[in-house]
Amino acid sequence: MTTLAVHVNAPPARMVRRGRLSWVAGAALLVSALALLPLAFVVWVGVQSGWDVVAALVFRPRVGELLLNTTALVVLTVPVCIVLSLALAWLTERSDLPGARWWSWVAAAPLAVPAFVHSYAWISVAPGMHGLWAAVLISVAAYFPFVYLPIAAALRRLDPAMEDAAASLGLSPWAVFVRVVLPQMRLAIWGGALLVGLHLLAEYGLFVTIRFDTFTTAIVDQFQSTYNGPAANMLAGVLVICCFGLLGLEAGTRGRERYARVGSGSARQVPVQALGRWSLLCLLLPVVTALLSLGVPMVTLSRWLWAGGAAVWNLPELLPAVWQTLLLAGLGAALTTVAAVPMAWLSIRAPGKLQRWVEGANYLAGALPGIVVALALVTITVRVARPLYQTVFTVMLAYALMFLPRALVSLRAGIAQAPKELEQAARSLGRSPLQAMWQITMRLAAPGAASGYAMVFLAITTELTATLLLAPNGTQTLATAFWAHSSEIDYAGAAPYALLMVLLSLPLTWLLYIQSRLVAGR
Secondary structure (H helix, E strand, O other), X not given: OOOOXXXXXXOXXXXXXXXXXXXXXXXXXXXXXXXXXXXXXXXXXXXXXXXXXXXXXXXXXXXXXXXXXXXXXXXXXXXXXXXXXXXXXXXXXXXXXXXXXXXXXXXXXXXXXXXXXXXXXXXXXXXXXXXXXHHHHHHHHHHOHHHHHHHHHHHHHOOOHHHHHHHHOOOOHHHHHHHHHHHHOHHHHHHHHHHHHHHHHHOOHHHHHOOOOOHHHHHHHHHHHHOOHHHHHHHHHHHHHHHHXXXXXXXXXXXXXXXXXXXXXXXXXXXXXXXXXXXXHXXXXXXXXXXXXXXXXXXXXHHHHHHXXXXXXXXXXXXXXXXXXXXXXXXXXXXXXHHHXXXXXXXXHOOOHHHHHHHHXXXXXXXXXXXXXXXXXXXXXXXXOHHHOOOHHHHHHHHHHHHHHHHHHHHHHHHHOOOHHHHHHHHHOOOOHHHHHHHHHHHHOHHHHHHHHHHHHHHHHOOOHXXXXXXXXXXXXXXXXXXXXXXXXXXXXXHHHHHHHHHHHHHHHHHHHHHHHHHOOO
């Protein structure tokens, strides 16, 4: 017998019970406090500089120009990413599109290509590209998978019983999608959109290549050209305010509803929609998207490799870079995913004003440029914890602070679809709270956790500025080696490192993608 999925407005749990802080809330508060370290550094620099200096650095025409550029970039890019991802997710998960499974993998694959490689590729194809519209085009090509992945995962796990009930009441297929399916994906959509927005605020290499000024490019320029710490940190302060704006918009629109299926039996698979004569026309969307997001970078890299020949494959330098990239990315992704679990669980099980403020702290470091996070940790370790300066521990901490939102958003969407009632049933049968959360909720949220791990791994594989400043002496990842060669206009020498970054990322993304489908019963 089929059981209808239910839309539950369950009373939230509490972070504090009987005067005692739960261990989950304690862990979430500890992670959130660490996430505030870079912001505290920016505030500390502002206090040290004094109000007159702060006012002179913030209230000037240059800041207004950067604010206009950054706002226009976010306002144009995020909606395009949402619409494109929704269309691709529906085609690959809900329709009989030819090669739908292959296209779903291709839609996630652009994450394996670093954003700065995207921009180098486009500049090679069209050297005249620069400005806002070029930034929007390349940003969509590089970042739309952040929205596509959570939407596709949410579509994959939806029980079609509610859609059947809506259709039996006379709603058209389009009305069923808008009134039944779309609301259940609100967390995934806004979570992915938030990730895109935060990356747009923090990205440097992509925009400096096409000569589009944002707060991040201005901050890095201040540090690199004049080493003007106060000026750069005041710009970072404005960037934090922009982050608050994004967080407030996301928090105000995602709602408090939970969407989980309860009842006996298991959810059946969603029947695919026949596209019929529209198949070829619909196929154009994934084909064009793949050409823009994967075709252009691959063609450019192939041209660089062909021009460089066998001489660019310097194995004594390439192999250590591959090993160090794998080591740092694997450890960093595992640490970040584990650190995100308490906050993700609280955001679903104990929503409230306090929880949202604590959760918002986790996004702040993700919105700051990597160089600001790195310089904050350099200052703190040199002044307070000198033995930790330029150690693997500090690098891992920087990765966790910078990429926690990726794991958090994916985990939150996964936990939202895990029925709270099953966790309560496990506790009534003798399981401890930790056992119930780990054995029930986290198993059901495994696709979201896998998606978060993959996105953090990919981010660390391509991370540049924090690795340069914080890694122990002698560390050279594929990203740092690529940037060193490309900065010397040695594009052929940089091509093997870029290609290896892509090749390392693709298999892991593929394995995690397959695992998420298996856990979801597909």
